[in-house]
Amino acid sequence: MIELKTKEDIEKLRVANKIVAEILQKVKEATKPGMTGIDLDRIAREETEKRGVKPAFLGLYGFPAALCVSINEEIVHGIPKDKPIKEGDVVSIDFGVVYEGWYGDAAITYVVGNKISERKKRLLEGVEKALMAGIEKCIPGNNIKDIAAAIEGTLKEYRLAPICDYGGHGIGRKPHEEPHVSNCIANAEDVVLKEGMVLAIEPMATLGKRANYYRKLKDGWTIVSKEKAIAAHFEHSVAITENGPEILSKLD
Template sequence: MKKYLGIYLKNEKEINILREANRIVSIILDALQESVRPGVKTIDLEETALTWCSRFNVKPAFKGYRGFPYAICCSVNEQVVHGFPSDRILQEGDIVSIDFGVIYQGFYGDSARTFPVGTISNSTQTLLDVTRDALDIGIQSAVVGNQLYDISRAIQRYVEDHGCSVVKRFVGHGIGRSLHEKPEIPNFIPQRYSDIPLKTGMVLAIEPMVTAGKDEVEILSDRWTAVTKDNSLAAHFEHTIALTSNGPEILSRSYAEYGQGRSH
């Protein structure tokens, strides 16, 4: 594994392992998507994820990571990230963001999606669409020869052009043998930064977190769950991608998520 500016560049063998790790993540997120419906307790989604981890003989990446107590981050409505699964019952019209990862042969897979619970309002659907499309656009900018902050710029511009806000407290990251590696990938352009050329072999977890209101968040008393200060809804989509000479490859791609008509 080579290093470039402190960033681990993965070889083809390592990317193959990361591809499988993220394929497993995608399959489990597909299963969780099928489980999301009104009347379901969010702790039931945790049990579903653990059952699937056992089937694949993989470890959940988040459980125990820096003391986080669950396999999934399960964030409902105004919860942005790092929510705890619980006895909370999902209601018609809710949205639930599930961030999930696994460890496979020493490498990490990581992806997140926001799911509608039953029928949601048009404005809520717009939030989900803007967030997912911002991720797509960010990925399209993740090409060798571009700069790291081309990704950030593309995401921020798209989100703000559509009347939403990018959460600035949390960022994307490199990923490999560690869940969080260099570089950090903000979904906005920082006031001060030194840009980094994108190189073949980088593996990045890009994850816009977007609110329908303002971007300020606060952390609840559990010391993990982040919520919007103005109580506006939040959505979160994440893919792990590998930078190749042929463009970005989405390792956590899901046909259940994107369908046949989408480009990624």
């Protein structure tokens, strides 16, 4: 069942997601060559503690860290490792918190250092544009299929390979609620959008040639490209209001 949120509920979700956005920015700014995923996870935990909230992912379904850190060909759900991050690496970080029983969730991808190739620039720009295209469709009366079509269409415009089996979700008192928000039209649910729905929209794609071409590592979590193609992942939590979409997980 899809739970519609009140304005008071959305205010709690706004606070939770603003905290997520702040911490993601702190982790991004702190990332330097030579650091490890474990270092980034430590920073996220410290920043969470400072704000008096709980990390949402730590222990969730058995996940062993507070921060998902996916590097280069790792697409999503990367367990932080002790391998040093290098100049030019593409790092995706996905993070959530729990604030007074309400969940915040967002993700960003960035290149470490100042050197970024045109292909990596196209990847990051394309996936972030796909996110915004999906968000623009978060209007009462539209359909989940409209979000999926906007995301998939934008990824294809940028010549990127979408990951269709993973996607977004409702969010609120639970980290994952109905409905599922697919990044591809073929497996998108037929759900009409209503005022009060709050969705985490999260496109992910690679620079590979094949859509949905991935495997899970032996750690049971990290999803990687079978082509070893570099991947990117962006996510915002979005409230559907009478005035259109409101991005809850953005910095002021």
